[in-house]
Amino acid sequence: MELLAHHLFYVSMGLYGLAALLLLLSSRGPDHSLVRMIIIAAFVAHSISVIIYVAILGYIPLHKRFQNFFPRTWGLALVVMYMLPRLRDSLLTAIMLAGILFIALVGGPLRLPSEIGTPAFFLKPAPMIFFYLKDASMVAFAFCFSLSLTRLLRWSSDSDVIPNNELEKMIYSAALWGFILFSLVQVAGCLWALFGFGDYWLWRPMHLSSVAIWMFYAAMLHVRWVPKLSQRTGTIMGILGYGIFIWWYLYFDYGPGLVSFIKGVISL
Amino acid sequence: MNSEGNSFIQRAWSALGSLRFFWWISMFIVGIFLIGCIVGKGGIDPGVSSSLDGEILLRWLTGTGGHSYPFIRAWIIGIILLVFLLGVNLSVRLLSDIGELWRLFLEWKNSDTPGSGMAMARKFSLVLMHSSIILLLLAHAISCSTGFKISGFELHPGKIIQHKKLPYALYCQKIIMSKRDPRGGPSRPTVVLRPMVADSNPFMIPKPPWGSGLHDGYFYRIYAEYTMPKSEVADCRERWKRRKLIALKLGINRIYGIYPLLAVGVLFLSGAALHMVLRQELWVRILMWRKRLTFSKENGGNKYFLS
Numbered sequence: 001m002e003l004l005a006h007h008l009f010y011v012s013m014g015l016y017g018l019a020a021l022l023l024l025l026s027s028r029g030p031d032h033s034l035v036r037m038i039i040i041a042a043f044v045a046h047s048i049s050v051i052i053y054v055a056i057l058g059y060i061p062l063h064k065r066f067q068n069f070f071p072r073t074w075g076l077a078l079v080v081m082y083m084l085p086r087l088r089d090s091l092l093t094a095i096m097l098a099g100i101l102f103i104a105l106v107g108g109p110l111r112l113p114s115e116i117g118t119p120a121f122f123l124k125p126a127p128m129i130f131f132y133l134k135d136a137s138m139v140a141f142a143f144c145f146s147l148s149l150t151r152l153l154r155w156s157s158d159s160d161v162i163p164n165n166e167l168e169k170m171i172y173s174a175a176l177w178g179f180i181l182f183s184l185v186q187v188a189g190c191l192w193a194l195f196g197f198g199d200y201w202l203w204r205p206m207h208l209s210s211v212a213i214w215m216f217y218a219a220m221l222h223v224r225w226v227p228k229l230s231q232r233t234g235t236i237m238g239i240l241g242y243g244i245f246i247w248w249y250l251y252f253d254y255g256p257g258l259v260s261f262i263k264g265v266i267s268l
Numbered sequence: 269m270n271s272e273g274n275s276f277i278q279r280a281w282s283a284l285g286s287l288r289f290f291w292w293i294s295m296f297i298v299g300i301f302l303i304g305c306i307v308g309k310g311g312i313d314p315g316v317s318s319s320l321d322g323e324i325l326l327r328w329l330t331g332t333g334g335h336s337y338p339f340i341r342a343w344i345i346g347i348i349l350l351v352f353l354l355g356v357n358l359s360v361r362l363l364s365d366i367g368e369l370w371r372l373f374l375e376w377k378n379s380d381t382p383g384s385g386m387a388m389a390r391k392f393s394l395v396l397m398h399s400s401i402i403l404l405l406l407a408h409a410i411s412c413s414t415g416f417k418i419s420g421f422e423l424h425p426g427k428i429i430q431h432k433k434l435p436y437a438l439y440c441q442k443i444i445m446s447k448r449d450p451r452g453g454p455s456r457p458t459v460v461l462r463p464m465v466a467d468s469n470p471f472m473i474p475k476p477p478w479g480s481g482l483h484d485g486y487f488y489r490i491y492a493e494y495t496m497p498k499s500e501v502a503d504c505r506e507r508w509k510r511r512k513l514i515a516l517k518l519g520i521n522r523i524y525g526i527y528p529l530l531a532v533g534v535l536f537l538s539g540a541a542l543h544m545v546l547r548q549e550l551w552v553r554i555l556m557w558r559k560r561l562t563f564s565k566e567n568g569g570n571k572y573f574l575s
Contacts, residue, residue: 176547180540187533199417199489199521200529203320205305212301219294226287244302 008049015042130188137185140178141242147171148238168231171238179217209248216241285360293354300346316340322419322519325412355405362398369395390546396539400532407528419519423459437464457516459490489519
């Protein structure tokens, strides 16, 4: 079963890649129905692989770098789906909410990986809330990244499907959503740290990098009003910001970062 | 001369509150924080973060901690300077924004030109967010310079914890080692402490029902740390055993500005929520059931309801 889940996952990744390539490289616009079919097939395969993996493990896979990609790339899949032609601006929010709902539904009843300890009593949900919000902000930043990439690749040409000025509005909207969700992450994390570890701020790389990400997106949201900074700066920031976010995610969260940090602080 | 002086002040004022200045400061802050976490991840002496976490920042900078680690001290001073500049930038901007908000309010009140109500509400949401960041920085400054943090008290049943900054001595009555958490992870141990004063009741840390470390105005933090080796293990031949010596320790904080910080967080999020409502994102449109949010006087004189 695990092998099947792995194969399904890789097949879905390949299909997403193919569909994204068709969407991005075709100047006249690809065959929409074909792209839609490819993406829906990939999404179904991907969802099945996530479900199988969760059924095998008994909990949401988060604690290994590869496993971590299963549910996270599901969020990215939503981003790719968003790039489907004929989707309207308002769907940005709808899809993002669906992503959040998915993470909540899948993650809620399942237990956390064994390495992650939880605070006592009623504060037990605090880490879960923190993770949900962080996942949601990641989905929003992924939107921002993919839209920025699309805008950058189509810099000198416009598209009938999504005009460039509309795309720029959508980049801003996705960054704003991500920023606000990430602000909520900071408040939830602060509460967790305060009650769980006795202080709201600890001088650790994980805390430092979260401030860096927050400031980076704050700066990105102001780019459009900064004189002498072109829209291209904002677009590049949308790409770079997601890079920093992923780096933070992989190296401080589920790499040696969070797990060893929590183990070091609370375990005996 | 006067007009030259005034124009210089005006230029300086507008430069300090400019978005361009904000953008560059933000980039420098991002840079300095990323340098910290890249270097930190590479492996700074664990004693640095331990001593930083166990001390009020101002005392660490001016005390032995800062003297022992001059590079870290320089890095933190850099952060403080940049954050100070950010505070100046935001304050100048806020003052200008308040003036602008007042102008928009008068415009809306007197003439109700189309869109003036919405512009005023948007400006208000920005003022709310910017002012909350200023308050946040102030609360941080208070928490970084006042109160105290003491740590390193090794815990075992029967131990008496005394410190000149504590109002009373504490007696470690019991340590309840937790069972494995049903959700998978190891839970934290619970410590029962009793103030050594007449008629006092013991209290637990973490404290039920909220799992808080707060008691009587003090934050108690239980953590695990390598401890000093006992003399028999200090033998060079058995040095490897030192790494195995982990003790349960107690840290006690009295930090001012924590609750204002949380309140400021709520204020910022309120401003952000208002901003999102005014942007009329999809979820707002769903909640409003396809009605558009306006601030027109034409709806029975009620400016704040939907048309």
